Amino acid sequence: MTENLTHRQKMLTFAGVLLAMFLGSLDQTIVSTALPRIAADLHGLDRFTWVATAYLVASTALVPLYGKLADTYSRRKIEIGAVSIFLVGSMLCGLAGEFGPLPLLGDGMNQLVVFRAVQGFGGAGLFAMAFIIIADLFPPAERGRYQGYTGAVFGTSSVLGPFLGGFLTDQGSDLIPGVAGWRLVFYVNLPLGLLALWFILTQMPALRPAGKPRPIDYLAALLLLTGLVPLVVALQLNRAEYGWTSPVTLGLFAVAVASLTLFVRRSLRHDNPILDFGLFRNHVFRTANAALFLLGGAFLGIIIFEPLFMVNVLGVSATRAGVSLIPLSMGVVLGSLLAGQMVSRFGHYKRWMLGGLVVLLGGLSLLATMPVTVSYRQVLGYLLLCGIGLGPTMPLYTLAIQNAIEPQLMGQATSASQFFRQIGGAITASVLGAILTFTLTHSLPATGAPAPPVVAVSEGPVVPGPGAAQVSPALKAAFSQAISRVYLFNIFLVAGGLLMTLFVPELPLRKSNDSAPPVPAE
Template identity: 75%
Template sequence: MTETLSHREKLLTLAGVLLAMFLGALDQTIVSTALPRIVEDLNGLDRFTWVATAYLVASTTLVPIYGKLADMYPRRTLEIIVVIIFLIGSALCGLAGEFGPLPLLGDGMNQLVIFRGIQGLGGAGLFALAFIIIADLFPPAERGKYQGFTGAVFGTSSVLGPFLGGLLTDHGTGWIPGVAGWRLVFYVNLPLGALALWFILTYMPKLAPQETGKRLDYLAALLLLLGLVPLVVALQLNKATYPWTSPITLGLLAGATVALVLFVLRSLRSDNPILAFSLFENPVFRAANVAIFLLGGAFLGLVIFVPLFMVNVLGVSATKAGISLIPQSLGVVTGSVLAGQMVSRFGHYKYWMLGGGVVLLAGLGLLATMPEDVSYTRVLVYLAICGIGLGPTMPLYTLAIQNAVEPPLMGQATSASQFFRQIGGAITTALLGTVLTLTLAQALPATAETAAGAASRTAATTGEGPALPSELASTPGGAGTSPAVRHAFSTAIQRVYLVVIVLAALGWAATWFVPERPLRKTNEVGEPDVAG
């Protein structure tokens, strides 16, 4: 159907999809700077981490299911549904607590947590469908330059989210009579989402899948959710309260393991599996997803631990620590767009993937060897280098996978790459948090014991709250931090970055096993055409 679309219509469809994706990415960070005011208004300090966790759990666990649905139903229909779900969730979040306690939902904080989960239901679809729809609109030989914009969307949202959240929270009260500023953090999605929906309704074609008539395997979907939800929750639990060896954490992980094993067994016998395991026989799919999993962890490790170094070693404010991530985000935007453009022009993606890995490793090496008296400006330069190296990982691994699979499996294959990136980040950052905590406990036991949430507060200010394992505890930091604490954090974070280097190096090594295949000039089933 896309053959009947003009280039202008394709670009307008792309604009709507990217705008919707931007909203989903923005809501991963925009809420963080509003959390202190939300907690104050709704009296929910004991549940503030769940505002982020509810969105993260929903937006991660449902990605594979949306990918399967995209292989069964028209993409346009699904995109409209997920945008509407996201907007309903946004409106409900803005109304949380306005009418006092509600039956079944509880007080305002409970309402907000539940409504954030509804937002996440839509957010999962926004992430998964964006790459799938771009694949429908443009053949692989042209797709790189358009998928490069997805990296720009994530980079821009990570910069704008905390800033916009703080602006609306601090100065938005009074913009709408009787509406607190933090509620605008959610209401701002409504006009932008309506604009995205207009683009989709007006310009997006139906994009019907090639194989229809099959029913979703509901048992497999249930088993997948029963496996992924407790897994992500276990990773997000405050390890100061629920350590890895606690009965609750071990119980969640055990339950997740059993459910995921049953999901695999069910999928192997299903006529219409949510994830066709035959995809793992494809060397591109297999190697690229290993790399994506590892690099997803390296990416989140980068953005989470730098603010802790800034606050607790350099002694800067939490706000200035958040600002320090801007060069990294701009680097991601630059690397993503540049790599996408070059691949579309010259047709070779593997060189750029490997080259980006070298740049990333160089930047991480600089971060891992930072002295305690390193200048703020020098850290910004190191982060920019890392961002440029990370940029090609956003569009190119997904492009390689899409180019290597047949269109009937495009939704499953594409959503799998997004899922492995997200779950890789969740798992590895939880483990990196353990490395940090153990190192601090050895270097300065009192620091580890007092740690239960100060780093979470730092992360909330810097915009990285959703991804931060709650065990990343620290003293409040700042200019008055003692030399002993500064040295302990410097040592611990250097050790963390050594682990991140190992992850990135393994991801780079896995990239060598991704075969370089000519990019198809069409989206038809069959052997790929040689591009360029």
């Protein structure tokens, strides 16, 4: 599909795809610092966690569908559609509440929740399509260095997002008089997105899959959505209001199980399924995705719960707690770029995957054994170590999967790797939140202070607490113990990911996109 492209055309297409991915990645962090102001302005404090949850649900549930669309239609059209939906959603989010209550949508906060879901529908494609298009542009033997840049983009956006969100929220009304600063958090996507669209429209080739397009099984797509949406919503519910055994939670899980069961049965019988379950017979696909499921949860566990330790144990401000994640992000950038370059140069990916996980285990072990007296700088060093270990997981598992899969299934296989990483994070965040709350509940009876409920969402945890300056020594000790247990659970996740990675076959990297996988699927 790309034999006649010049290096310049490939690089310009690559730049447009990375810019689009940067938008989606930035949006996961930039909104978090604006949420308190948004909730105050729109009078929706009781619903502000749903601003994050709506995006998470939509961006997770749509990933498999984007993979199938990419295997059926022009990658260029799908990418244009994803960026366009994301930009429309961004504009609507910025306008939420400007015109008062709207029919069907209600007040401004309800509008924002719905419009964030629209953003998520586009955001799902920004991530999935980035890896699919990079696979089209470069053969596996060269792809590592370019996929390494995706980790760098993710790490950079993780640093810039909170700062940019806070700056625009606090200073935006001075920059554009009459416009609430938090609205610029969404409007900032528009110029960047339009620039990405220009690159894609003017420089990106069609990248059509081989063969004639076959009709998509839209009933299966509907079953998939009606299974994944209630599943992710059930995992993100506030356990203080909806416990694991509440009728709402159990009802959502029941709908999810029923719909996903019907989806699997239909997919196994259909001649053109949304997800070809024959992929699971491939040993690389099966073991690498199992590892990604576990590692996606470990990554989210670090970024969600580390700021809680900073605020409630070390007593630093929320701003300094946010700044403390910079070494983690910089470590991800360094680890991702280094691993990608080394794999492209020497051709061995498994040793870098295993080496990164060993480094990550070391960093997590230090986090899990932090005493109450640990210093701020020590924690920064531990986070840098974790980031370096996490870096290779961004590009290399996807590369291993793509290298082992037939070209006609590239979209489905690639999107599956993104999906398992995201759904693993959603499930693990919910479990880790339950561990934290359970430990606090059983550690605090003597103090008479109730354990704060935790709502784990993609943009960070919501922990209504007493504030850093008012945390008692007993509460500090309780939080230290609880977060140590969270990181201990994370160690088991990474150890499981390491075990699965040991079973990932090391296959020679193909030097052409048109060649068959090195070994046939099992």
